[in-house]
Amino acid sequence: MHAEIITIGDEILIGQIVDTNSAWMAQQLNNAGIRVKQISSVSDDKQHILTALAEAANRADIIFITGGLGPTKDDITKNTLAEYFGAEMVENKEALNNVTRLFEKYKRPLLEVNRLQAQVPQNCEVILNKNGTAPGMWFNSNGKIYVSMPGVPFEMMYMMEEEVIPKIKSLFKLPVIIHKTILTVGEGESFLSERIADIEDSLPAHIKLAYLPKLGQVRLRLSGYGEDEVIVSKEVNKYASKIIERVSEFVAAEEDVPLEKAILNYMTERRLTLSVAESCTGGYISHLFTQHAGSSKVFFGGAISYSYELKESILGVKNETLWQFGAVSEETVTEMVEGALLNFKSDYAIAVTGIAGPDGGLPGKPVGTVWIAVASARKTVAKKFTFGSKRQQNIERSATGALSMLNTLLKDVEK
């Protein structure tokens, strides 16, 4: 079964928002065995939406549409769908009850524009929106299914998880797609490829291998297609094992998890704890860890010491060290990481201090200069990096560098 996703909204086409909905939906659909052929973002323009619907219907069996269902004048998806299907608009009782309920809950008067949200094309089945006023819509037309949902992420997510995917599963026997991802750290794409060339050449046609590089990490993803979950899984796992064995020194995780999650899993299993002292990464490393459920078992917290004063008062970095060597130096980062270990009483610590830019470069320390240290009670490692001039990239690369160093230290100390 092939799907397409159409996201509607000028805000995507002018780059004001990043379309995160599509990636999430694609993930859910793949897990359910539905292959996404194409994702298209189109403007709030009737003719353009009509064309996109027709093109998608040529390629896919089921078309998911998000966006353009709000109460305001720029939201034209619903009327355009009615035109596409040649259907009348009717008021839907359940949808109206839902709108009324939400406005009562928040003690707001029900405006005419909100009441209009309960109008839907008569050929649709309404999908209840527990978290908002715009109803979702399910259409069945000429052997194709069309599902229209709001663009607000948590409204769409609820509908997909609770209503749409279960409904699809109840209606169709879906084929199996199995993905297996291996996270590698510290080796480039082309070298990995060279190392596993013979394994890659031996893959059967229904198993594909993809390389997904990102800032010092490369994900190797095997995708197997078939009818029987057990057989496809077994085949995919067989090739995955061969690859893992071949490049084992670079493998950080044997599943599709971010590096920090692989570290959390490893540390949770061994009941190890972590704290941080972040300067130029400004909370980003902490955020990477704490976005994951269960991180509080490992992650104690730490300091974001943007100023000299906080480096001294929270981390105990010596005033002389800061003035003699500067905030961005091996001496400071070492005192930061050891201060974190001591003050926050964790088994491991990370410290980062650098010049994220775009301003703030110093003689001998250009923008992009970053010192990173990781430590346990037994060992401290500090390393200097020279990144580029882009702030966001310097923050991300510093985080990846820190995670990669911690990963190495963990494997080194704990083995």
Add this chain to the structure above:
Amino acid sequence: MHAEIITIGDEILIGQIVDTNSAWMAQQLNNAGIRVKQISSVSDDKQHILTALAEAANRADIIFITGGLGPTKDDITKNTLAEYFGAEMVENKEALNNVTRLFEKYKRPLLEVNRLQAQVPQNCEVILNKNGTAPGMWFNSNGKIYVSMPGVPFEMMYMMEEEVIPKIKSLFKLPVIIHKTILTVGEGESFLSERIADIEDSLPAHIKLAYLPKLGQVRLRLSGYGEDEVIVSKEVNKYASKIIERVSEFVAAEEDVPLEKAILNYMTERRLTLSVAESCTGGYISHLFTQHAGSSKVFFGGAISYSYELKESILGVKNETLWQFGAVSEETVTEMVEGALLNFKSDYAIAVTGIAGPDGGLPGKPVGTVWIAVASARKTVAKKFTFGSKRQQNIERSATGALSMLNTLLKDVEK
């Protein structure tokens, strides 16, 4: 001039990565006066790419393609483009020099697969890739322009900024697109819409208004299209002023900036400083601030106090308070925010403590219960929020709640 963006790669269609490239490219193109008609993500499949190219060429004058240029077997964009144009592959000298230079720089042996990266279709002009081995390509065919770039964000960004956009500007006289965005906080989309209905109705056809809601914030975006920058700007600004005047109590910024950047700008102008005490947001609020250049003028840093111990040792929350009222309570959040003010010596502070979930709910404090406090020397405000069960959303909503409360306190105390 109409553009389309085609991103190639199965990793987008299975939802493994979020396509942030397109949003960034769309922004750059819009700023240059090029309107993006559609963004399509297609799979690493020859026939599908050929179809996407032909469809895009029907709608747009210039087609931007990213992805699928790596050295590995799943990267088929280059050969597919050669087939599309009916062109031979030839080795490009500049591209080969670039690959050789990069491999020498990183002291790695040049593999055959890397040398192949210097092969390009003979009908293209090579765009130098300063940051990677895959050359960009510029094609001119049947009155349409095609630009193919790597999918690695910073390689693509460099090419767009330094090579592609300047080249387009030198070749074409571009029309003007002016966007003006007003950031509002604390009022819903439909109520804003009702308040400004008459202004919206009076807009001329070449000026569009869009509502972009997101977690307690609504952006109002006016887009004006025309030939003369001064005239279009003036018109757009006229309507923007009317709207701002009408809903002034909700306006947090009169430009397209995130809420935390509006706060940073406001505090920078007044030389005010900020620190944080983050528990359930785990560094996310700090990251929001510190991702912006110049944030160190305002932001001192703070504590990420995931554990009880760190709440006591860094922030000075009393042990009795934690045990009597719990970590998620008005008493604790108040001591956290006042501890941050006192220990980190900033003018303002934010504190957040809550249960982000999905586990960890307590009797009377379900997952999603969050206490937020903001404080200055003159005033402390604490507020309880009850969000949902999704961790990532709870973190984001807590951050928005905190920013919104700080914004209100600033305007209240500083006016």
